[in-house]
Amino acid sequence: MVSFKINAKKFKKSGTRGYNQKLPTVKSDTLKRENQNSIRRNFVNSYPEHSLVQYISHEFQDEIYMYREYKNKLQSSITEMDRRSKDLFKKPTSIAICIPNTVVVPSDAAVDEEKIVLTIRLYNDELIPIYDATADISIEILDPDNDILRPHAEDYTDKDGTYKVYFIAPKPGKYTAHVLVNGKCINTAGYKFSALGQYSYNKRKHSFRSSPRLYTGDMPSRSFSRMTTGMLSSMSSPRISALMSSRSAKSDDILYRGTPRTFKGVVATKPPSRLTVLDESLQDAPIYSARDQLNMENFSPQKYSETITERNLLYNDVNCISIAFDAAVSHPSIEVSRDSLTMALKSTKQIYGSTPGKTGTRRLRLFPGTIGTRSFNKPGLFYWEISIKFKILRLIRRTVLFEIGLARNDVIDKSFRNDRSPFAWVVSGSGCHLCGKVCLHGWHNGQMLSHHPFSDRIPLSIRSYSKLHYGCLLDTSKRHWIVVDLKSRKVVAHFKNLVVSPTEAPLWPVFGIYNPEQTHITMEIFYGSDVSRIPEEALDVLSI
Numbered sequence: 001m002v003s004f005k006i007n008a009k010k011f012k013k014s015g016t017r018g019y020n021q022k023l024p025t026v027k028s029d030t031l032k033r034e035n036q037n038s039i040r041r042n043f044v045n046s047y048p049e050h051s052l053v054q055y056i057s058h059e060f061q062d063e064i065y066m067y068r069e070y071k072n073k074l075q076s077s078i079t080e081m082d083r084r085s086k087d088l089f090k091k092p093t094s095i096a097i098c099i100p101n102t103v104v105v106p107s108d109a110a111v112d113e114e115k116i117v118l119t120i121r122l123y124n125d126e127l128i129p130i131y132d133a134t135a136d137i138s139i140e141i142l143d144p145d146n147d148i149l150r151p152h153a154e155d156y157t158d159k160d161g162t163y164k165v166y167f168i169a170p171k172p173g174k175y176t177a178h179v180l181v182n183g184k185c186i187n188t189a190g191y192k193f194s195a196l197g198q199y200s201y202n203k204r205k206h207s208f209r210s211s212p213r214l215y216t217g218d219m220p221s222r223s224f225s226r227m228t229t230g231m232l233s234s235m236s237s238p239r240i241s242a243l244m245s246s247r248s249a250k251s252d253d254i255l256y257r258g259t260p261r262t263f264k265g266v267v268a269t270k271p272p273s274r275l276t277v278l279d280e281s282l283q284d285a286p287i288y289s290a291r292d293q294l295n296m297e298n299f300s301p302q303k304y305s306e307t308i309t310e311r312n313l314l315y316n317d318v319n320c321i322s323i324a325f326d327a328a329v330s331h332p333s334i335e336v337s338r339d340s341l342t343m344a345l346k347s348t349k350q351i352y353g354s355t356p357g358k359t360g361t362r363r364l365r366l367f368p369g370t371i372g373t374r375s376f377n378k379p380g381l382f383y384w385e386i387s388i389k390f391k392i393l394r395l396i397r398r399t400v401l402f403e404i405g406l407a408r409n410d411v412i413d414k415s416f417r418n419d420r421s422p423f424a425w426v427v428s429g430s431g432c433h434l435c436g437k438v439c440l441h442g443w444h445n446g447q448m449l450s451h452h453p454f455s456d457r458i459p460l461s462i463r464s465y466s467k468l469h470y471g472c473l474l475d476t477s478k479r480h481w482i483v484v485d486l487k488s489r490k491v492v493a494h495f496k497n498l499v500v501s502p503t504e505a506p507l508w509p510v511f512g513i514y515n516p517e518q519t520h521i522t523m524e525i526f527y528g529s530d531v532s533r534i535p536e537e538a539l540d541v542l543s544i
Ligand SMILES: [Zn+2]
Pocket: 432, 433, 434, 435, 436, 437, 438, 439, 451, 452, 453
C-alpha cells in the first residue's frame, strides 16, 4: 500500500511536469493586452526554458516577420548609401568647371625676378576640386602704366591641383590681373598685387617671417620690441643702401667684348671669333670707356646702313641682306656692341633699376631686346643667321631664354614677349612642360606651332657655354619664314601665310633676351659675306 501511494504521487508529479502536454491555443489578435500578459506569465511559469522561445515565436510571429522585413529594407538602404558615398568621393558627379567657383589667390611679385603671382584652383558646381580638367586659362596683367602683359598659367593640377602663374614684373608698382577660364572672366574687378624692387621684396619677406613671433608669447614683449626696432633700423640704415648702390654700380659691366668687324668686300671668309665671353671674375673690368658709351647712344642707323650696303651678297636668288641690331631703340636692359652685331643683357642690377625706357624716346620699354636695322615688305628671298651662346645658371622651369622673330612695328613692345600677337611670328627658347627640356618653340598668335628640344633644364657646367646657330630664310613673295638649325640641319620652324606684301606694313626682325638670373645669353647676327651657304633644307621646304 505504501509503495502504491508513493508511486501515485510520483506519477502525479511527473505528469504535471511533463513536456508533452498540448500548448493552449493563443490568438494575439483576439486577446486583450492584460490578459495576454497574465497568460504569458502563467505560461512562462508552467513552461520554462525553451518552451519560452516557442511561445514567443508563436505569440509574436507577426512582429518578427515585420522586424525581418524592416531589417532587410534597412540593410539594402545602407548598401545603397554606401555605394553612393563611394561614388561621391571617387570622382565628382560632374567634371564640368563651374567658373564662378574658381578660387584665385594673388601674391606679390618682385621686379626682374620670377615669382608666382596667381594660384588658381578650379571647382565643379558641387565645390569639388577638379584636377584633370583641360581648362583654357588665359591671364592678362595690367602693369602700372596700363600696358597689358600676358603670362602663361602653368598646369600643376597633377601635383597640387592648381594652375600657377609665374611672372617677372618689369617695374615696381601696382598690377591688376584678370583671369579668364574658357574665355570667361572670373572677376571683372581683377586681382591686385604689387611688384616690389628686389630690396624691398626681401625686406618685406623678412618682416613677414619674423612677425608671427609677436604672438607666440614665449618672449617678453619688451625684448621683442627692442629687437624689432634694432632690426628695422639696421635694415633701413644709410649704410645698407649705400652698399646696395655701390654694388649695383660695380656690376655695371659688360659681358662681351666686341672688336669691330672690318670690311672685307665679298670674300666669304669668316673673321676670327668676335665674341669673347669674360670670366665672371673679370666682369668688373671696364671695357667700354664713357666716350664709347656716348658714341653708342648717338648711333645712327642711317649712317650705319650706308656703310654696310656693299656687303649684301646674292646666292642665286637669295639676298643675304645687311642687317644688324639697332642699338638706338634697344631696351635699357640690352647692351649692343659697337659693331651692332652682338647683343647681351646687362647685369641684373642695372636692368630695371634707374633707366626705364622713357616715354617719348624711341627706346623699347617692355620687350627686353631690340629690333633689326631693316624691315621687309618688298618681294624677295632674304637670309640671315643668328648665333646664340648660352649658359644655364639655375633650373629653367618655364622661363623664356630668348626670342627671335618677325613682327609689325605697331605690335612690338606691346608686351614682354611677341608670341601672342596676330602680327608676329617668333621662335623662342624656353623651359618646356611637354618634354621637361629647354626647347625651341614656334609661336604665332598665342599658338605653339613647333617644338624642338635643345638643352637640359639644369646647369651643365659653370664655365662652358653652349651654342645654337639658326639660319632664317624669308620668302616675302610666298609669305613663308623658315628657321633651320644649322648644327643638326633640321627645319625647326616653318611659318606660312605671313602678313607681308608691299601694300602692308613691313615686318621687322625682333630679338629678345630674358631672365639674366637663370641664364647668360649673347646673341650674334651674321649676314652678307659671313654667310657661307644657304641651307638646302630651307630651300627644299620652300620648293615644296
Ligand atoms: Zn619641349
